[in-house]
Amino acid sequence: MSVESLSALDRSTLRERSLEALRAAILSGRYRPGDHLGEVELAGSLGVSRGTVREALRHLQQEGLVTAGTRGMLRVNSLTPAEVHELFRVRAALEALAVREVVASPRREAAAAALRAAVEQLTDEAEPAARMEADLAFHLQLCRLSGNSMLVEAWQRLEGRMRVAILDGADRQAPMMARERHVPIVEAIERGDAEAAVRVVDAHMSDAAEHFAAPSRPA
Amino acid sequence: MSVESLSALDRSTLRERSLEALRAAILSGRYRPGDHLGEVELAGSLGVSRGTVREALRHLQQEGLVTAGTRGMLRVNSLTPAEVHELFRVRAALEALAVREVVASPRREAAAAALRAAVEQLTDEAEPAARMEADLAFHLQLCRLSGNSMLVEAWQRLEGRMRVAILDGADRQAPMMARERHVPIVEAIERGDAEAAVRVVDAHMSDAAEHFAAPSRPA
DNA sequence: CCGCTGTCGACTGTCGCCAGTCCACACCAG
DNA sequence: CTGGTGTGGACTGGCGACAGTCGACAGCGG
Structure with missing residues (x-):
């Protein structure tokens, strides 16, 4: 026991x-x-x-x-498909704020570099749990680089719930964690194109919600 | 004691x-x-x-x-001026999501009516604490009407901190709680103009951050 | 007078215990 | 056989006490 x-x-x-x-x-x-x-x-x-x-x-x-x-x-606790969608919409809103602040930050160059490094940690071969960790680490890094501590805290409060949602739908998580999904975000930030970055994040979150909302464990 | x-x-x-x-x-x-x-x-x-x-x-x-x-x-705990700004930016992001979801909701009409009612509770005469309550109640109502439970929870987690920030700058809170500040939000929602509503909310939050970030109690 | 040290006090970390309450199940009357 | 009842078990709510630890302060040696 x-x-x-x-x-x-x-x-x-x-x-x-x-x-x-x-x-x-x-x-x-x-x-x-x-x-x-x-x-x-x-x-x-x-x-x-x-x-x-x-x-x-x-x-x-x-x-x-x-x-x-x-x-x-x-x-x-478990999340209903509706709650998963809600969760990812809130997350999208927070991360959209994050990218806007990162782009507007004077330290944008350094931030982009840090994100480049985080993106490299997204290996395509590791096991699901490790992939999730790398993915969450990238997004947390994104929030951190905004320099907005309240944003980081708010995001972290969602983290636990996100983990359960992701693990519940782990069978289909692979495509969401791919490096190609995250590179466009970094590139848009590097270009200083906040709105493009926001659109990419929104689409990414929307796709993710769709993937992880499927009830894989009817329990 | x-x-x-x-x-x-x-x-x-x-x-x-x-x-x-x-x-x-x-x-x-x-x-x-x-x-x-x-x-x-x-x-x-x-x-x-x-x-x-x-x-x-x-x-x-x-x-x-x-x-x-x-x-x-x-x-x-107390909040530094920088944290107050961060706090209100996060809040703005969440409430922007709220208005978007309310506008997109099929129950938009009913939601607008409920917000009209909440706005009426914003009296211009009550004491500071009561005014703050009415203000927070309006904004919470806004989040609730989005139907997004995760959003409501995220917002409520900020609520405690908002209260301390607001009370710290209570001496100058009056203009922020005024009914005129909130009516435009409701009107934009009634028109179904999400982007206008978001702009109003953003401006409202930005002003609020400016007001409440002033260190009134150097302790 | 200054610095070191030992002791005292206060506060949190953690534990084991008792009380109240609700649920399930067996039991009994009809 | 069925429905009401009572009794036992299990679980959480709440409490008091002990132990470890850190800071402050007085006292002593230089």
């Missing part, structure tokens, strides 16, 4: 490690959408007390990976 | 009541930015245990009203 033993080697708090372990367990599919996450069971699995698990669960709840059911019980 | 006694009359949990009380205490200025929020002190003030206060504080931390300082201690 053990999720994964918490190595007590690093200096972070138990709460942080538990949070990380829980998030990884959910994202890895160890717990499926709808599964009940009992505090006592998790406390036993993680080797920590209930209170510690509680805080981690509350955090995941705010992240949207976990939702409250009957009697305050928490279950692994 | 008592923040405010929690009436044990309603049916909500202690955690929720504590959270509400704490948020109100911070937003009301009972605690100033930078103030240390001790778990034991708050527990005593609220008449609940430390664990309960802890969870409420963690929630406020994610809301951005509270930030972690040395040794995990939590302090009331």
